[in-house]
Amino acid sequence: MIIHVTDQAGENHELEGLEGWRVMEVIRDWGLNIKAECGGAMSCATCHVYVDKEWLDVVGAPSDEEEDMLDSVGDVRSNSRLCCQILCSDAIDGLKVTLAPSAAKD
Amino acid sequence: MTTEITTDVVVIGAGPCGLFAAFELGLLDLKCHFIDILDRPGGQCAELYPEKPIYDIPGFPVVTGQQLTENLMAQIAPFAPEFHFNRMINTIEKQADGSFKLSTDADEVFHAKVVVIAAGGGSFQPKRPPVDGIEAFENTSVFYSVRKMDDFRGQDVVIVGGGDSALDWTLNLQPIVRSLTLVHRRAVFKAAPASVNKMQELVGEGKINFLTGQIAKLDGENGQINHVHLTTDAGDLSVPATRLLPFFGLTMKLGPVADWGLELNDNTIVVDTEKFETSVPGIFAIGDINYYPGKLKLILSGFHEAALMAQAAKKIVSPDERVVFQYTTSSTKLQKKLGVA
Numbered sequence: 001m002i003i004h005v006t007d008q009a010g011e012n013h014e015l016e017g018l019e020g021w022r023v024m025e026v027i028r029d030w031g032l033n034i035k036a037e038c039g040g041a042m043s044c045a046t047c048h049v050y051v052d053k054e055w056l057d058v059v060g061a062p063s064d065e066e067e068d069m070l071d072s073v074g075d076v077r078s079n080s081r082l083c084c085q086i087l088c089s090d091a092i093d094g095l096k097v098t099l100a101p102s103a104a105k106d
Numbered sequence: 107m108t109t110e111i112t113t114d115v116v117v118i119g120a121g122p123c124g125l126f127a128a129f130e131l132g133l134l135d136l137k138c139h140f141i142d143i144l145d146r147p148g149g150q151c152a153e154l155y156p157e158k159p160i161y162d163i164p165g166f167p168v169v170t171g172q173q174l175t176e177n178l179m180a181q182i183a184p185f186a187p188e189f190h191f192n193r194m195i196n197t198i199e200k201q202a203d204g205s206f207k208l209s210t211d212a213d214e215v216f217h218a219k220v221v222v223i224a225a226g227g228g229s230f231q232p233k234r235p236p237v238d239g240i241e242a243f244e245n246t247s248v249f250y251s252v253r254k255m256d257d258f259r260g261q262d263v264v265i266v267g268g269g270d271s272a273l274d275w276t277l278n279l280q281p282i283v284r285s286l287t288l289v290h291r292r293a294v295f296k297a298a299p300a301s302v303n304k305m306q307e308l309v310g311e312g313k314i315n316f317l318t319g320q321i322a323k324l325d326g327e328n329g330q331i332n333h334v335h336l337t338t339d340a341g342d343l344s345v346p347a348t349r350l351l352p353f354f355g356l357t358m359k360l361g362p363v364a365d366w367g368l369e370l371n372d373n374t375i376v377v378d379t380e381k382f383e384t385s386v387p388g389i390f391a392i393g394d395i396n397y398y399p400g401k402l403k404l405i406l407s408g409f410h411e412a413a414l415m416a417q418a419a420k421k422i423v424s425p426d427e428r429v430v431f432q433y434t435t436s437s438t439k440l441q442k443k444l445g446v447a
């Protein structure tokens with residue numbers, strides 16, 4: 001399965017996702033500019049991405065806890081998600097996301 | 107007045123690896139002082155995931171970050187390490203006699219023969235909102251905490267956020283400011299319900315404004331803001347402001363460590379795997395902050411690193427003492443130190 005990621009500099013990357021991995025882990029493993037400082041515990045919001053509009057329904061809405069964490073970044077949009085909460089599966093093969101400025105490493 | 111403290115070892119960071127270092131150092135009779143930017147022990151375990159279960163601590167099928175911290179605190183209690191919270195080490199200088207002089211941002215100077223950096227992902231610092239050019243206004247008109255309330259007296263203040271810090275300061279500053287606008291991205295607040303109710307009363311009385319939106323841009327010159335531009339559901343808005351207080355929580359930054367002359371590798375400190383010593387003899391680095399080939403950022407790796415580091419630290423502090431390696435299960439000497447024999 002493939003995940004399309006646009007980084008903060010506007011560059012597109014085609015990453016191979018592995019079933020059961022979190023999208024955050026795939027992006028981090030490929031060395032893109034994602035801080036992901038809590039490692040997937042949903043305790044920060046430094047894996048913040050914008051989900052491509054055509055994928056919003058497939059990915060679904062953030063949970064209440066995820067919405068709470070999104071309060072800690074200043075660049076939330078209606079398609080904001082924490083990508084540690086998106087699991088890789090065939091259903092999201094071809095997913096397109098853009099890394100938010102607030103996901104960048106220092 | 108500057109406080110001067112002399113000790114064997116200064117441990118920077120009171121997360122799990124730093125705490126366990128006090129145990130290994132304690133068994134070797136080395137006295138530790140901890141310095142941490144947070145207000146309590148535990149590091150990431152306390153700040154990021156106190157309630158999250160951890161499944162890979164040897165001997166604990168499951169333990170939360172908070173429980174692990176409490177257990178470590180109990181384990182090191184016999185060695186009575188001293189804790190200095192809410193401060194950061196700014197500088198480390200090597201002295202002619204090989205010892206180190208460390209200065210904190212709380213006007214303290216520590217003198218230690220050994221320094222152990224156990225700072226995890228760096229120091230927890232306020233998150234900077236992604237707004238172009240905000241750095242230019244920081245500490246003049248943009249603040250991430252309120253140190254002196256007087257700095258806000260008579261000012262047009264914009265507070266951003268929906269947690270306790272944002273709400274508490276909205277309520278505390280309202281009586282002394284000229285105007286106050288609270289901005290949050292939605293009308294749902296994480297803050298204590300009582301504070302939210304109080305805030306809504308003030309909005310109802312017209313004493314403060316509340317807007318749902320996010321900061322888009324700042325206007326101003328010479329470090330002084332004059333307008334905050336917001337994107338809101340109702341379109342773009344510009345609010346006159348002389349002070350901005352964004353409250354977006356904390357994030358980890360390497361911070362002053364980067365300036366201490368240590369060899370770094372992508373925001374981590376390079377160490378050897380025999381002693382976990384940095385490129386500066388006498389300064390060690392353990393836990394998530396260090397780097398060596400094969401490094402895994404696991405708490406259990408930091409525990410191992412702490413044990414080996416302690417042996418090397420002992421040789422620096424007491425070069426003439428012959429250290430016999432002993433087990434806590436069999437050594438009455440160690441058991442006495444632990445207060446169990």
